[in-house]
Amino acid sequence: MKKQGPDNIYVSPHDKVNEFAFDEAVARVFPDMIRRSVPGYTTIIPMIGLITEQYAQENSYCYDLGCSLGASTLAMRHGLKNKQCQLVAVDNSPSMLERCNHYIELDNDTTPVTLLCADIRDLEFKPCSVVTLNFTLQFLPPEDRSNLLDKIQQALVPGGVLILSEKICFDDETEQSHLEELHWLFKKANGYSDLEVSQKRTALEQVLLPDSLEAHKQRLMSTGFSTTHLWYQCFNFISLIAFKS
Numbered sequence: 520m521k522k523q524g525p526d527n528i529y530v531s532p533h534d535k536v537n538e539f540a541f542d543e544a545v546a547r548v549f550p551d552m553i554r555r556s557v558p559g560y561t562t563i564i565p566m567i568g569l570i571t572e573q574y575a576q577e578n579s580y581c582y583d584l585g586c587s588l589g590a591s592t593l594a595m596r597h598g599l600k601n602k603q604c605q606l607v608a609v610d611n612s613p614s615m616l617e618r619c620n621h622y623i624e625l626d627n628d629t630t631p632v633t634l635l636c637a638d639i640r641d642l643e644f645k646p647c648s649v650v651t652l653n654f655t656l657q658f659l660p661p662e663d664r665s666n667l668l669d670k671i672q673q674a675l676v677p678g679g680v681l682i683l684s685e686k687i688c689f690d691d692e693t694e695q696s697h698l699e700e701l702h703w704l705f706k707k708a709n710g711y712s713d714l715e716v717s718q719k720r721t722a723l724e725q726v727l728l729p730d731s732l733e734a735h736k737q738r739l740m741s742t743g744f745s746t747t748h749l750w751y752q753c754f755n756f757i758s759l760i761a762f763k764s
């Protein structure tokens with residue numbers, strides 16, 4: 520097994536900060552990076568298991584889109600119990616998927632998991648009951664987001680759900696600056712220096728483009744989801760559940 524390690528990618532000054540990419544260097548430190556960078560991540564993962572347990576339907580497909588190392592895939596798998604579902608986990612980073620495969624193999628649950636190295640925009644979905652986009656939609660170009668949600672909405676069976684977790688922005692400047700500052704403090708409290716936070720921010724600037732909560736809700740409604748609930752928020756990070764009626 521390839522080693523996992525602490526996230527020290529931005530510890531020293533970079534002459535030029537390159538655009539953030541989900542490459543081998545990031546895959547190697549990913550669990551540490553996401554836990555220390557995304558407020559609420561360690562709460563959201565087990566809740567994805569719980570939501571899957573509640574809404575997965577017998578003999579349907581379930582998808583984890585942008586699965587990285589498979590944290591939400593495994594939570595979903597454990598939530599599926601004996602529902603005879605097929606779980607499909609997709610990521611377009613070969614480095615992520617290789618490590619994900621290792622974690623799936625270590626897990627002793629029996630629900631079959633298919634790993635696909637593919638762009639989630641190109642998927643042909645089978646009839647599904649639970650789809651997870653845990654901090655993935657934010658990395659798609661904004662103009663591609665509706666189309667993907669539309670395909671998911673059409674593939675979901677009645678009563679099926681989409682779990683959508685995202686970093687968000689705020690129309691209100693004061694709210695934006697307060698919650699951004701608290702996110703900064705969260706990272707500092709988790710041991711990142713000002714230099715690390717600022718270089719990572721530069722790397723993500725053109726790659727992670729957040730929408731507001733209102734924009735997400737609006738897009739989900741116009742894609743045909745019948746109801747959307749905000750079930751989690753910590754600072755500028757949220758998770759939504761959207762229902763197909």
Ligand code: GEK
Nearest residue numbers: 541585586587590591610611612638639653654658
């Ligand atoms: C978790 N869900 O641990 N097609 C496929 N994969 C993609 C695409 C795309 N177009 N764009 C980005 N990705 C995970 C965490 S991380 C979130 C998800 C983060 C993949 C990308 O390779 C990466 O693995 C993942 O989406 C986003 O619950 O790093 O903040």
